Amino acid sequence: MRKRRLKGERLVTLLLLLPSVIAVCVFVYGFIGWTGYVSMSNWNQLLPDYTFVGLRNFLKLFAHPRFQIDLRNLAVFTALFLTGSLIIGFLLAVLLDRKVRAEGFFRTIYLYPMSLSFIVTGVVWRWLMNPGSPQMGSTGINLLLEKIGLGFLKSGWYTDPRVGIKAVAVAAIWQMSGYVMAMYLAGLRGIPEELREAARVDGANEWQVYRYVILPLLRPITLGAIIILGHISLKIYDLIVAMTGPGIGFSTDVPAYFMWETTFHANRFAQGAAIAVILLLMVSLLIVPYLIFSVRREAEV
Amino acid sequence: MTLGKMLPWQRVLLYLVLVGFATFYLMPVYVLVVTSLKSFAEVNLYRMWDLPHSFSLESFRKALLGGFGFTGLAHNFMNSFYVAIPATLASAFLGSLNGYVLSKWRFRGSNTMFTLLLFGMFIPYQSILIPLVQTLMKLGLYGSIPGLILAHTVYGIPITTLIFRNYYATVPKELVEAARIDGAGVLGVYTRIMLPVSMPGFVVVMIWQFTSIWNDFLFAVTIAQNPAVQPVTVALNNLAGSYIVEWNVQMAGSLMAALPTLLVYIFLGRYFMRGLLAGSLKG
């Protein structure tokens, strides 16, 4: 009797999951497969052409100067964005954890950029980092630097190919470092005061407390932050669109931007799909081990 | 030197650093607000840090209602609501069902299924864009608000499922058991036990979804480029790219595009934080 009821209920639960499972199967896995197929096809004009050409699109892509620059840009961007956000986020969390008056006020200010669209961020920072020129006058941050007597720090920002993507990383750090702060702050609050006290009693100075007690305890949070920021970084697109476009000599171009442009502007669907597949592989390298690890660990608990 | 026993100069330094960072974070908003309050006569790139001399709402009016050669953001604003509200509700509902089953009715392979589901949250959407466009075209939903709602709903399932699953995991087993003894089935437990305590979960999920859908650009620019159905992010980006639109109007437009999510953040910040942290898979 009870068994039959269980069986029936099992069916109901599966039915409840079914719409989502089907949707995700089709829209995630089915579409990824489809994109994979397009990436090995000859579809490089407006009308679909599914003739199989093997890995040709990938080989061409890796030989493409723009794509090589994109990969380099992405690496620079990711490195800067991750370290910048982690360091600033951690610093702010540690500072805020020191029984600061008006903590909520500061926290709100540090975190609010997170609620904005990358488009808004991009539009604003495009103007902030518009360097101006000696003849017409400085604008944006350069103007501000001039005003406070730090004129020597002026830069061409994203208009200077040597700076390029690094300028975009600054805007991205502005947007996401508060998020890291929130994560670390939650983590710090979870560490019992006794642990720190114990270390202090053992004669550790404040620096050592952080280095040997707190940081190791926060390792899972650091890992989580790296995963979250890392996948945002690899996918970065909106910010580039609104802030700089591909830039002089593609100095602010990234694979995601190239993908959209080559697919929907130049009708090179197969090339676009190949870029998408490469992006997916990069993200998977980061995400899959972490996903398996955290779900499995949770199952063990 | 323990906590709370900082020397006065250290305290001062601490606050200086905090205020310094606050300035950095507020700087863009300062420019946004100051510029959008300036009158057209006063807008000058080379005086962008100066306070406005007089208070003017001209730029907001123009950004909303449009001017010569461009249409205002007012209807794009509405489009964003038309997309974000149904998609938020739909994905939250589906996520709650999934979260319920995956937390309280585990079966063999449910963890694997959950992992497979979660993967959908991290994929670069570029990797599904071409098939998505093709499929929406076949369905006659391309270039329409329902098409965009569909995309946001489906790709929202992983994160809503994750948040609900974690949330429902905190509902005591005993409550479920008790309801089962009273004869409640799968749906009975859901409606009688889970739904009534789900409110906070729904708030977190809905805030999260609303914010990400409102802020989305990639799906919108790919699926809904037609000016009649463009959400505000796409329209704002076009506005900023069009050279006849004055700088202050762009700033006013940005401020308005940011406002809904900013208000949500300011007034429901606590839940917003929870969503953020949930997004990190509980560390």
Add this chain to the structure above:
Amino acid sequence: MRRAALLVFLGLLSWGLVGWAQPGKEYTVPADTTLGAVAQEVFGDSAYAPAIMRATNAKSLADPSFLKVNVLDMKIPAGAKLWIPERTWAEAFIAFWDPNRPEDLFGGGKLVVGSWWTAGGEAEGLNALFEIYGGYYPDVQIVNATIAGGAGFVFRAVIKPRLIAGDPPDTFQLHAGLEVEGYSPETYLTPLDKLFEIEGWTEVLPKDLLDLLLYKGHFWGVPVNIHRANVLWYDRAIFEEYGLTPPENWDEFFTICDKLKAKGVVPFVMGNAGGWEAAHLFETILVSTVGADGYKGLWTGETPWTSEGVTQALEILKKVLDYVNPDYAALSWDGAGEYLIAHKGAMMIMGDWTNGWFMAKGYEDYGWAPVPGTRGIFDALSDTFCLPKRAPNPINALGWLRVCGSKEGQIAFNRLKGSIPARTDLTPEEKALFNPYLQSCMEDFARDAIVPSVIHGAAAIESWVTDFKDAVNLFLATKNVAATQASLVEAAEAALAAMGQ
């Protein structure tokens, strides 16, 4: 003030047109009859009956005293008022009307016009066309579907999926030339050969342009204007102050640059925020180094991309970059134009839409000359409107195309847009309606060798344009002449192979 006067004048002009507009005439039926019989009588062919039905129904929407014709073969009672359209309209209607679409016999509905004309000047020109159209077809509701950004690059990305999805506007803007290839016209657009024939456009459009418009043996778009890409604009105040004259060749150009640089003036300004402006500049330099025929040959495979002229062009571009404003990556071409207006920058190279923009800004202190080394060559681009196969209101669009191709439409539009009419049959009085720059431009157009612009869609298929643009963009940072030339060669090989298919 000048602009207001202009608008008033335009108003008068279009009012004058409405006088003889409403193409066709009223016709009261003397005795019971059918549309077929009426058509036989007025056009000598009963096959024109559907055209009369459509015209009468459209008329009756505005003026109920006209008969509403519900069915093609219905009996028309004596005394009923019909509207007989002018012959060319009737012919065009019969040529393009699909008998499976009876809904097109009733008039009314919308006309959705897609374009990227949102800026000052061009938006006003578009409005002038709308006004003329509204005078002819008051039954139709016009929907202005513009999308700004990147000289149409954004617009094109939007319109393509809409074409494929079967959701196109009724008509949309398209550059004359090989840009049409990117739309797979055989699948998605209606050939307009018949319309060209009926309207006699093959007689009044210059041969070079007609060649450009033909793709796979058909006309796919109706040209409304001509722009010139190879114009050097300069600030007269600066040139007068330092006693300079516009450069005829690149040596003179660089001499001027050195002189101005020493004085603290930005010698040459450009923008590249749109991603195409530098490629536009390079295109005009190419024209100057390889000549008109050589340049045309680059796009057909007759001139090799390995040739010396291409190398020279890259060397010149590289040198030009030494004199440009440092913030060019952040500016679009109009932002760069601000340097001229402020008398802080001396020269810029941009298409002649700059003229309309200068006018809109109230800047009058500018002069113009051909890009150094291109006197006698006219690097042209033309905007056309096309008819998508699945246009929701094809007959309304047909009326639009006729307005675009008409003399009055082109005069009204181009005076405001700051371009010249594509038609070459303007009378001296009509030419006098245009501003001095445009008049000189018309003279050049009639006299010069015409070459197609690549960056504005005329000379090459879109994927080639993309590669060309990308190569130039990369060059801005690397300044590597040999590598850039190599990638230009490669792009040409790939594109020519694709076109040969």
